[in-house]
Amino acid sequence: MDNNVRPADMARINTPALADAFIAGQVAQVRAQVGGKKVLLALSGGVDSSVVAALLIKAIGKQLVCVHVNHGLMRKGESEQVIEVFKNQLDANLIYVDATDRFLDLLAGVDEPEKKRKIIGGEFIKVFEEEARKLEGIDFLAQGTIYPDILESDGVKAHHNVGGLPEDLQFELVEPVKLLFKDEVRVVGRALGLPESMVERQPFPGPGLGVRCLGAITRDRLAALRESDAILREEIAAAGLDKQIWQFFTVVPNFRSTGVRDGKRAFDWPVIVRAVNTVDAMTATVPEIPYEVLKKITARVLAEVPGVCRVLYDLTPKPVGTIEWE
Numbered sequence: 001m002d003n004n005v006r007p008a009d010m011a012r013i014n015t016p017a018l019a020d021a022f023i024a025g026q027v028a029q030v031r032a033q034v035g036g037k038k039v040l041l042a043l044s045g046g047v048d049s050s051v052v053a054a055l056l057i058k059a060i061g062k063q064l065v066c067v068h069v070n071h072g073l074m075r076k077g078e079s080e081q082v083i084e085v086f087k088n089q090l091d092a093n094l095i096y097v098d099a100t101d102r103f104l105d106l107l108a109g110v111d112e113p114e115k116k117r118k119i120i121g122g123e124f125i126k127v128f129e130e131e132a133r134k135l136e137g138i139d140f141l142a143q144g145t146i147y148p149d150i151l152e153s154d155g156v157k158a159h160h161n162v163g164g165l166p167e168d169l170q171f172e173l174v175e176p177v178k179l180l181f182k183d184e185v186r187v188v189g190r191a192l193g194l195p196e197s198m199v200e201r202q203p204f205p206g207p208g209l210g211v212r213c214l215g216a217i218t219r220d221r222l223a224a225l226r227e228s229d230a231i232l233r234e235e236i237a238a239a240g241l242d243k244q245i246w247q248f249f250t251v252v253p254n255f256r257s258t259g260v261r262d263g264k265r266a267f268d269w270p271v272i273v274r275a276v277n278t279v280d281a282m283t284a285t286v287p288e289i290p291y292e293v294l295k296k297i298t299a300r301v302l303a304e305v306p307g308v309c310r311v312l313y314d315l316t317p318k319p320v321g322t323i324e325w326e
């Protein structure tokens, strides 16, 4: 039997009871596969890797070694949440690597979107590889592969997180949620006690804020991006819209505009608010965020984020505009 094919009679996991049964089954299976050996996991803090981490902590505790690489392009509070949940609450064996300077130094002056993506992806693998080499006695690599990854990779084994590791670091894979769809992964995550903000996290591109800080990334614009994104998230949640909008974020372009601040002429960055609803990210519509909410977001960004003098709402559906700006 091909164990990368979801059995036709497998129940959709949509209740806590079904999630508990799935977890119990996977805990037994992982213990049988791994025995007393060690498992390595790249823990980004996204839904899939977080659920895999929580599941494996339940199954094998400290035999799981999680590596969280902060590439400096995370949203505000994300790396802190990974440490709080996994190290402090779940007592995980977690290695935290702050590689911010490494990534930002490499990205300095690089303005082409695909080049930026390549650098971020390549450097991520390098940092992870370095950490993996420091560890001894690792036999397995856990991955947050989910069923759509397998379907989309056309039968080729999907490498969800850290594809690209060199030959001598090809460990045996542990992929406990590889037959689940995203909604099922969330149900399992909830049953494992992960916080709602982690389980319900909206999709976040691998290159993170790197593709929202347009052109060559600079630290001042990256800071403006992180702060404005946090304000947007707070206000959308406060308005009760966070479960209704599929993806929302801010973008900071690499051109300035004129403003007036404290009676003086300013020449600062604009912040663009982007929000979309979609089913499959192939097409998307723009939600009608109430004007009052947009005004509150604008007022807060202008008052609280240094170096920003203008706020815009992007009304472009996909097509023609893509969801991300680059």
Ligand code: XMP
Pocket (backbone or CB within 6 Å): 117, 203, 204, 205, 206, 207, 247, 281, 318, 321, 322, 323, 324, 325
């Ligand atoms: P676009 O901009 O192509 O985005 O309309 C569609 C969805 O894909 C996400 N996205 C990415 N995800 N790496 C990722 O993991 C990337 O390089 C990347 N670029 C776009 C985007 O956030 C949206 O959900």
